[in-house]
Amino acid sequence: MERRMTTLSECVAIPDEMQAFINRLSDYFFILSRYLNIHGGNDEKTWGNTCR
Numbered sequence: 001m002e003r004r005m006t007t008l009s010e011c012v013a014i015p016d017e018m019q020a021f022i023n024r025l026s027d028y029f030f031i032l033s034r035y036l037n038i039h040g041g042n043d044e045k046t047w048g049n050t051c052r
Contacts, residue, residue, distance in 0.1 A: 002026055
């Protein structure tokens, strides 16, 4: 979502507060998903470094 906001901001003025909110919301969902996985007994997916 953050990447789409960045792309959109090239065409439309987006307030800094909205970008910060989306960033924090994204962080929240990431942490929530980790919490739910741990307490649900699910393994987390780990990604290898694909940049090499």
